[in-house]
Amino acid sequence: MKKTDLVCTHCEKIFLITEVYPRCDICNEPLEVKKAAKGRIKEGNTFTQTILERYEDFFPFKGIEEDICLHEGFTPLINSSSLAAELGVKEIHLKNETGNPTWSFKDRGTSAGIQHALKLGYKKIGTVSSGNMAASIAAYGAKAGLKTFILVSADLPPEKLNPIAIYNPALIRVQGDYGNLYYESLKIGQKQGIYFINSDVPFRVEGSKTIAFEICEQLGFAVPDYVVVPTSSGGNLRGIIKGFEEFRLCGLIDKIPRIICAQARGCAAIYNAHSNNHETISRVENPDTIAHAIENPLPPSGNEILRKLRANDWISVAVTDEEIIRAQKRLAGEGIFGQPAAAVPLAAVRQLAGNGVIKSRDTIVLIVTGGGLKYTAAFERHDLKVADCRIEELSEFMR
Amino acid sequence: MKKTDLVCTHCEKIFLITEVYPRCDICNEPLEVKKAAKGRIKEGNTFTQTILERYEDFFPFKGIEEDICLHEGFTPLINSSSLAAELGVKEIHLKNETGNPTWSFKDRGTSAGIQHALKLGYKKIGTVSSGNMAASIAAYGAKAGLKTFILVSADLPPEKLNPIAIYNPALIRVQGDYGNLYYESLKIGQKQGIYFINSDVPFRVEGSKTIAFEICEQLGFAVPDYVVVPTSSGGNLRGIIKGFEEFRLCGLIDKIPRIICAQARGCAAIYNAHSNNHETISRVENPDTIAHAIENPLPPSGNEILRKLRANDWISVAVTDEEIIRAQKRLAGEGIFGQPAAAVPLAAVRQLAGNGVIKSRDTIVLIVTGGGLKYTAAFERHDLKVADCRIEELSEFMR
Numbered sequence: 001m002k003k004t005d006l007v008c009t010h011c012e013k014i015f016l017i018t019e020v021y022p023r024c025d026i027c028n029e030p031l032e033v034k035k036a037a038k039g040r041i042k043e044g045n046t047f048t049q050t051i052l053e054r055y056e057d058f059f060p061f062k063g064i065e066e067d068i069c070l071h072e073g074f075t076p077l078i079n080s081s082s083l084a085a086e087l088g089v090k091e092i093h094l095k096n097e098t099g100n101p102t103w104s105f106k107d108r109g110t111s112a113g114i115q116h117a118l119k120l121g122y123k124k125i126g127t128v129s130s131g132n133m134a135a136s137i138a139a140y141g142a143k144a145g146l147k148t149f150i151l152v153s154a155d156l157p158p159e160k161l162n163p164i165a166i167y168n169p170a171l172i173r174v175q176g177d178y179g180n181l182y183y184e185s186l187k188i189g190q191k192q193g194i195y196f197i198n199s200d201v202p203f204r205v206e207g208s209k210t211i212a213f214e215i216c217e218q219l220g221f222a223v224p225d226y227v228v229v230p231t232s233s234g235g236n237l238r239g240i241i242k243g244f245e246e247f248r249l250c251g252l253i254d255k256i257p258r259i260i261c262a263q264a265r266g267c268a269a270i271y272n273a274h275s276n277n278h279e280t281i282s283r284v285e286n287p288d289t290i291a292h293a294i295e296n297p298l299p300p301s302g303n304e305i306l307r308k309l310r311a312n313d314w315i316s317v318a319v320t321d322e323e324i325i326r327a328q329k330r331l332a333g334e335g336i337f338g339q340p341a342a343a344v345p346l347a348a349v350r351q352l353a354g355n356g357v358i359k360s361r362d363t364i365v366l367i368v369t370g371g372g373l374k375y376t377a378a379f380e381r382h383d384l385k386v387a388d389c390r391i392e393e394l395s396e397f398m399r
Numbered sequence: 400m401k402k403t404d405l406v407c408t409h410c411e412k413i414f415l416i417t418e419v420y421p422r423c424d425i426c427n428e429p430l431e432v433k434k435a436a437k438g439r440i441k442e443g444n445t446f447t448q449t450i451l452e453r454y455e456d457f458f459p460f461k462g463i464e465e466d467i468c469l470h471e472g473f474t475p476l477i478n479s480s481s482l483a484a485e486l487g488v489k490e491i492h493l494k495n496e497t498g499n500p501t502w503s504f505k506d507r508g509t510s511a512g513i514q515h516a517l518k519l520g521y522k523k524i525g526t527v528s529s530g531n532m533a534a535s536i537a538a539y540g541a542k543a544g545l546k547t548f549i550l551v552s553a554d555l556p557p558e559k560l561n562p563i564a565i566y567n568p569a570l571i572r573v574q575g576d577y578g579n580l581y582y583e584s585l586k587i588g589q590k591q592g593i594y595f596i597n598s599d600v601p602f603r604v605e606g607s608k609t610i611a612f613e614i615c616e617q618l619g620f621a622v623p624d625y626v627v628v629p630t631s632s633g634g635n636l637r638g639i640i641k642g643f644e645e646f647r648l649c650g651l652i653d654k655i656p657r658i659i660c661a662q663a664r665g666c667a668a669i670y671n672a673h674s675n676n677h678e679t680i681s682r683v684e685n686p687d688t689i690a691h692a693i694e695n696p697l698p699p700s701g702n703e704i705l706r707k708l709r710a711n712d713w714i715s716v717a718v719t720d721e722e723i724i725r726a727q728k729r730l731a732g733e734g735i736f737g738q739p740a741a742a743v744p745l746a747a748v749r750q751l752a753g754n755g756v757i758k759s760r761d762t763i764v765l766i767v768t769g770g771g772l773k774y775t776a777a778f779e780r781h782d783l784k785v786a787d788c789r790i791e792e793l794s795e796f797m798r
Contacts, residue, residue: 046446076470099498143734165783166731176790188794332565335469335542373772384564391575395587
């Protein structure tokens with residue numbers, strides 16, 4: 001590892017980067033890798049490079065273990081002039097994360113997390129998740145040949161278990177308080193030498209920051225006005241913010257875009273605290289949204305996101321399931337079929353454009369976080385059209 | 400369009416590239432764009448380039464309509480040393496097409512097909528498919544704002560309709576002989592000005608050739624010994640062969656890899672004809688395989704593939720559903736979850752390594768054609784493992 005530190009996001013206590021800590025032992029807030037303040041992009045073709053190679057200066061690794069990666073990242077940024085016209089803004093760009101190796105943004109943080117685990121000599125990894133992150137860790141654990149623990153809730157249905165189990169991890173349904181499992185797993189991991197790459201651990205956040213790096217490059221270092229991120233644990237949003245901050249510190253961009261934290265109304269711990277001016281987030285009782293991928297009732301990075309939103313006068317929004325479903329269909333109209341959570345940014349922008357917060361001069365990037373085939377139950381919420389015709393009448397029918 | 404021709408793959412009759420023809424009117428065999436014999440790769444970063452831009456010299460287009468593409472292609476080539484060791488060969492590389500915008504290789508041909516359609520002034524496109532190609536055409540048609548017809552068989556179940564319908568095409572269940580629909584659609588298209596980008600039309604083949612281009616680049620222009628392709632209509636395989644041929648004609652590589660046409664035993668029209676030394680393929684009655692994506696009983700490019708296999712002394716293989724299922728699980732062990740058809744090349748190589756055709760000195764590229772979430776019924780064929788545990792006993796359980 002290069003010489004740098006982990007820092008508590010709240011009290012700024014310093015920790016060793018060569019260790020794995022559950023959280024800050026003073027304030028129980030998440031840690032992060034100290035921001036890179038010097039660095040440049042390693043030129044090369046992203047076709048054969050990896051994200052960890054291209055942005056090596058911004059990671060604390062000395063050398064990259066290449067053969068454990070699946071070439072995550074370097075996802076397209078798709079310009080949609082029709083969405084921009086429809087919403088009355090200057091430009092809309094869709095950062096399409098559904099083309100990642102396990103079809104969500106999670107692969108970036110998984111790759112960075114495993115890299116750290118290997119540098120520290122770990123032979124076992126794990127995560128607590130029942131969706132995108134579980135599939136991602138299971139896939140990368142298999143590729144890297146590591147013993148891989150995936151902890152899920154006891155009531156997870158087979159259709160959610162199968163896409164994880166196919167990678168053959170040690171998959172465990174855990175009976176008990178699922179909310180507590182995040183913290184419990186980190187403790188067990190520390191005792192047993194299992195590196196838990198949970199939702200907002202420092203190196204998962206490191207992986208997510210490459211989303212910001214790529215947006216900067218793809219827009220030719222012209223910083224967009226807004227970046228809109230579906231927000232659950234807060235780890236991905238923290239990473240994206242950190243990426244823009246590091247590129248600014250390194251002189252690659254001259255300002256940070258305004259951030260929009262987009263949540264589902266049925267599970268909006270951060271939005272609730274932000275809009276009610278609370279100091280900290282509170283657990284959402286009985287969360288209920290179709291956007292299961294962002295249905296975290298007590299986001300472990302929620303307080304840190306809240307601090308960031310306040311300090312920068314940024315925005316949080318909550319959208320209804322109806323708005324999400326409508327946005328999912330509209331995104332498909334751009335050729336991009338995202339899971340419900342991935343449509344939350346479009347729903348959020350529609351709301352903010354409608355009430356005048358977002359203006360006609362604005363350029364906006366929406367993070368499309370994961371693929372639509374991950375949650376096919378959403379089809380039932382759509383009014384999908386199909387016609388019937390006999391082959392003899394087809395020519396006439398198609399006229 | 401640049402000045403070049405379409406050529407019949409069999410009788411070599413010349414056709415206009417500015418027209419759309421169903422097939423050769425003499426021999427009813429498929430047409431192809433005359434091979435590019437001069438060209439170089441346009442340097443640039445694949446992060447922001449498109450495949451049509453990078454390989455523009457090898458396409459007959461003058462200028463590329465960029466805003467209709469979803470950044471298909473430029474997929475990873477993943478080296479698997481563990482698979483190579485297991486199969487006793489020198490190198491195995493997995494060309495992972497599951498990260499394409501609609502999660503299959505089809506997006507390449509769709510993009511090239513729409514490009515041709517727009518150059519000729521078409522406002523309507525279509526296809527006959529119930530799987531990967533249907534989703535791809537529906538997505539790209541939506542992005543390009545074209546009226547898009549998707550013709551499927553009358554008995555297609557909702558779980559296969561939904562991932563097409565979400566993109567909102569004119570989706571039509573056609574009652575009647577589905578085998579005849581391929582030819583019928585091309586005729587209707589010609590009359591009504593609808594460009595049918597079916598499985599092996601010339602510009603779909605053009606799109607597929609970029610798979611070969613990319614493999615050459617990703618291996619540093621060291622030609623692999625074998626390239627193994629799941630084969631259905633034969634269009635994708637024709638494209639891959641054409642790509643290698645063009646790069647050789649242009650002096651970018653000095654030979655062509657040996658091609659392995661991999662089919663499912665339950666629907667192996669090409670393999671059957673090849674191994675029985677028949678002049679032409681015959682329709683497979685009652686096709687039956689779990690690899691539905693390659694379940695074409697009468698491949699429209701089957702005879703042309705047969706001619707290529709013979710002329711070059713290449714190989715065809717058929718694998719059982721059991722071999723496919725085993726290969727699907729093994730691929731997931733490399734972190735890549737492909738649909739059953741995508742596992743057919745690995746099953747084929749295992750067979751050929753087992754009987755000594757493939758040797759320990761060989762470098763092999765497997766084309767992983769589409770993502771595993773496209774066909775979740777395959778989960779039932781796997782013995783997937785999950786354990787149960789109470790949270791209080793978790794620490795002990797994980798030891």
